[in-house]
Amino acid sequence: MDQYSELKRQMLAVFEEANWLRADKVAEQLNFYPQRSAWAYLKRLWRLGLLNRRSIGQDTLEYCINDAGLGHLRWLRAQRSATNPVIACPSLRRV
Numbered sequence: 001m002d003q004y005s006e007l008k009r010q011m012l013a014v015f016e017e018a019n020w021l022r023a024d025k026v027a028e029q030l031n032f033y034p035q036r037s038a039w040a041y042l043k044r045l046w047r048l049g050l051l052n053r054r055s056i057g058q059d060t061l062e063y064c065i066n067d068a069g070l071g072h073l074r075w076l077r078a079q080r081s082a083t084n085p086v087i088a089c090p091s092l093r094r095v
Contacts (some may be wrong), residue, residue, distance in 0.1 A: 009076040012042060012050065016073065017067035020054070022062050045069070 014029050015021060027038035042063050045051045050069035056062050065073070 005076055005079065007041070008045070009073065009080065011045060012065060012069050012076070013072040015051065015069065018064070020062040020064045022056075022060065023069065051083070 010030060011026070014026055023039040023042050024035055025036040026032070026042065030038070032038040042051065042053075042061075046053045046063065050066065050072055051063045052066045053061055053063050080089075
């Protein structure tokens with residue numbers, strides 16, 4: 001999986017367990033620096049239709065994952081496991 005897809009997977013996964021999150025909280029969880037880059041990336045995911053967005057005051061936005069985002073997250077995880085298959089260690093197999 002390329003870096004872009006891995007970043008998208010990580011970003012969407014943050015929202016899987018959360019309800020609504022501000023960009024600064026997402027940046028904190030994923031160690032984005034500068035934090036402004038998280039805002040730009042969340043806006044990109046919103047434009048792609050993978051996140052919902054709402055305003056909670058002046059210059060404050062919150063995001064949450066939607067059904068399309070959950071579906072895309074499942075697809076990204078499937079791609080990740082397809083490109084990195086788990087190989088069983090022969091010494092752990094039962095005879």
